Amino acid sequence: MAVSDSGTASGPVAAVDGDRLWAALMEMARIGATPGGGVGRLALTDLDRDGRDLFVSWCQEASLEVRIDRMGNIRARRPGTKPDAPPVMTGSHLDTQPLGGKFDGAYGVLAGLEVMRALNDAAVETRAPLEVVVWSDEEGVRFAGGAMASAVFAGRFGLDQALALPDREGTTTFGEELARIGYDGDAPCGGEPVSAFFEAQIEQGPVLDAAGTPIGAVLGAQGQRCYLVTVTGEEGHAGTLPMDLRRDAMVGAARMIDALNGLAFEFEPNPVITTGYLAVRPNSRNTIPGQVTFSIDARHPDDATMTAIDAQLRAVLKKTADQAGLGLELTQTSARDAVVFDPACVQAVRDAADRLGVAWRDIHSGAGHDACNLALCAPTGMIFVPCDDGISHNEREAARPENLATGCRILLDAMARWAGTV
């Protein structure tokens, strides 16, 4: 991986207003603010709608053309002098984890907005149109599988199938919730040429913060497989059913989760394997659980190793279920091979940093992003900025205003030069 060498600083295409960007982030973070200082703005909830409405109002003030597509993605366009040219896009998501932070997703969206505002202020016109996009439901908390709306845009997932996705409680669907919050737009989702997609994000990992490097040029993202496991035993009275006659789904699930954790240490480099979601049925203190459902999120940068992990994981679950006399149902809810971003886009990020005299380094993404889907249908790159101690998906997620502004400057430079200025 390369790190920045020297690079001659040259003037920016337009001046980013770091204070304005920070103020927008803080105002957005009030919608769904949690007592612990984070944000809980789950996809397609009333709070998500409020966040979208705020963003749309800002876009309209900035004279952007706003369209909503069939997946509820918001596309805000700044026309170019060649209005029919494929757009240069940026963006990210406004939905968060239940106890998420202020920056994951919102930074990429509002950095995109700041690019538009800064170009407006400087009266810079681009040849190709620019767009800032809010992708629906990146986090995948309520509906199985994350980043489904960008997956549909990229042609990786069917529109009808995505709209029919049930929520975790099985009481509603993606499409119903989209209509409920008024973001069931009629613009087509995907199927059109995109000149390039650049996504700005906090790293959500410790590398840049530890190195003191303000910019990461992202080379790609590790592969990911997600599963939903249902362990079925037999309910019974906690006081009366002898231990040796039980088929306890909770004990079985516990053994599986411990075994999956151990499995991660059997590969080099370690994959990350996580059970973040678990639900017990009937979830009553004095009833032996009859059914436990839990998620597995497994990621590794090497696809062949990922395939080996998949096989081992299936074997470990089956063995544990068989030994405890439990039923096992394993559903792979999503799978994404490792992503390699477009070399020209990666270079555009490095070049922008060099031009602006900002230190950068190449970096891999541990997390998945909408950009991983966009990479399937357009030249794509990402810009990372540091977050404190690499903490993310946590109310304590934090990032420094100067780093966020720097990332936005790189984004503006890369997009404007890719689109061409007049």
Next chain:
Amino acid sequence: MAVSDSGTASGPVAAVDGDRLWAALMEMARIGATPGGGVGRLALTDLDRDGRDLFVSWCQEASLEVRIDRMGNIRARRPGTKPDAPPVMTGSHLDTQPLGGKFDGAYGVLAGLEVMRALNDAAVETRAPLEVVVWSDEEGVRFAGGAMASAVFAGRFGLDQALALPDREGTTTFGEELARIGYDGDAPCGGEPVSAFFEAQIEQGPVLDAAGTPIGAVLGAQGQRCYLVTVTGEEGHAGTLPMDLRRDAMVGAARMIDALNGLAFEFEPNPVITTGYLAVRPNSRNTIPGQVTFSIDARHPDDATMTAIDAQLRAVLKKTADQAGLGLELTQTSARDAVVFDPACVQAVRDAADRLGVAWRDIHSGAGHDACNLALCAPTGMIFVPCDDGISHNEREAARPENLATGCRILLDAMARWAGTV
């Protein structure tokens, strides 16, 4: 333990109508009926109110005097010729597990009602008054600790403390929910003499069904300790935080649950140890859980062994938490020593069975019951009838009409003779 010998059958005090008892059970089971054929009628919900209202209407039709006490217990009295004499009481509970059966609790209540109806039909007067009682919230699903309302009656738990009990979500209290459903009565709860308490129940275990014996004379119940465990780690991004840097509350909790299961097999006879309830925070697929809360329900017939189990359990949890760098908070939510029922009440059940020519055997209760609290303030006994395969706390819980009628006949005979007939 004794089993029935011969015993001379003699005529009943009054004739129980087994069909009427069955019809009442089936009508009550419609309130909160689940798709799987069971009942979900959680304490102090609208469904619980509907069940209570139905019971009260039946009591009024049977000319019983209905009073509601401060804990929402419903007391329906049939006056005796000595109206100021301490009453002979029976009863159980109408609340159920989330996926409970038709008989656990409801049988004890409606068998008590059938006793009153049968005595009315036969125009039998008793010297002491008789009462059938609905004890609030025996199951303890929504509010920590079960059988709290009978515990208050027996002086084992404070009234104000019980009314202030928060629900699992921490959004309401026992007292608020009681007022909401209109069962915040003003009669005092406890502090009065009770001549005797007899509770009829399905066994909720396999002994009577396997032996083909229709009646169990219950000698006592095993001791029980309940705990709530909170494991605290650090939330993080499932894709970016390396395995060896994680403090994963889910993995820690899984190891604890597996270890607790193993602990049960280190004692003879085995205690039962159950984790029936577990909640993950933030419970999102792609966030490493920062906090997991789970219940432990441990029971053993011997109090000294129970104390040893308590010490081992604490040691196992602490060791697991320390090894994983996790925080641990352990709260004992309830503790009940093993209960020995009153010998005269146990004998009254055996004698009733002998008089009516019904086979019986002595039995221990694996489950806790309101009767375990009543035993602290009044001579108390229980009558068990078989349930199919011992299955309970399960939608498939089932019992045979003829066994339920037989248990009711024993209950009527024991109560009427204890109260004295004129």
